[in-house]
Amino acid sequence: MKIIIADDHAVVRSGFMLILNYQEDMEVVATAADGLEAYDLVAKYHPDILLMDLSMPPGESGLIATGKIKEDFPETKIVILTMYDDEEYLFHVLKNGASGYVLKNAPDEELLAAIRTVHEGGTYIHPAMATSLVREFIKKDSDGVETDPFKILSKREIEIFPLVAKGYGNKEIAEKLYISVKTVEAHKSKIMEKLQLKGRPELVEYALRKKLLNF
Known part of the structure; x- marks a missing residue:
């Protein structure tokens, strides 16, 4: 599967590239430093998977880019890689079209499993965050007004x-x-x-x- 990595830290991009290129079924075809560059590279390479950081200052964030990329290139599956184990972030990126949510401190095996699960058409969320996802989905103010x-x-x-x-x-x-x-x-x-x-x-x-x- 063809993969693009988007992260604002060069050392992070290089590290994940080594891990993924070592796999027989994965090839990193390009890397990006922010959401805008990720969009351009997806348009050029049409990858199977985009592995994208959530926050990439000062460039465009992964959240904003996810919505744009899924709208224009729905065939590319997006896996968010982030340090935020927060249900609000999880909920928002899934609504914007991401198919996976993996924490940066997760073991390599979990990242690889997430990529393969998403590539096969599934959705990957760390099991411990599943309850948080349901809670955020139904959460509204007591008067029922949407505050998202x-x-x-x-x-x-x-x-x-x-x-x-x-x-x-x-x-x-x-x-x-x-x-x-x-x-x-x-x-x-x-x-x-x-x-x-x-x-x-x-x-x-x-x-x-x-x-x-x-x-």
Whole structure:
């Protein structure tokens, strides 16, 4: 099977490449440093598997890239490789189209099993996280209102949100995302409106609570 590895650390990419290329049924055809590069390489090589890190600052995150890649290249199966054993991350990447979720501290055998399971059409989630997945799936506020920011916000708003929470100004955000300052301002207004936030302190608190700062 043809595999692409996306991770922002070169040493991590090299390490996993050695492990996977040692397998008779696996070949790493390319590596990427962020989600944008991963998208371009998937378009070029059409791999069977994309092994992708969840957080790749300052480039595009694995979460954002997963949605884009699955929409345009549904035949490529995506396995998320991350250090976050958190049910919210797990739930969001599965909703965005990932077929596997493996922790970076997992043994090599688990990673290989996950890749083979996904390649055969299955879904791989660490057994200990299965209960968390079900709990997150049914979790809502007591009044039944949906509070998942990944359902409420657009992909661009999800990119802008953590930058605002971290204190970046409109001009800095515009330069990072290659958009205009007016576009940033418009998205910020929509974020505040959609999430019913009254100011930056509430926005920061919300970002911390929903674990958005890593994006």
